[in-house]
Amino acid sequence: MWYYQSKKDDTEVIAKLSQLAEQYPTRGFDEYYFKIRREGLIWNRKRVLRVYR
Numbered sequence: 001m002w003y004y005q006s007k008k009d010d011t012e013v014i015a016k017l018s019q020l021a022e023q024y025p026t027r028g029f030d031e032y033y034f035k036i037r038r039e040g041l042i043w044n045r046k047r048v049l050r051v052y053r
Contacts, residue, residue, distance in 0.1 A: 017051060017052055020032045029048075032052070033048055036048065
């Protein structure tokens with residue numbers, strides 16, 4: 001039997017969200033996402049939200 005293997009590599013997103021969570025522990029996803037966008041990283045909102053959850 002064959003199963004689908006996901007090719008997603010979210011290590012960069014995980015590292016960035018962890019860094020932001022340490023700096024701003026009381027903020028939520030929207031604040032983290034806007035900070036990521038302001039830094040010039042163009043990651044899809046759905047991708048970042050999936051990793052955040």
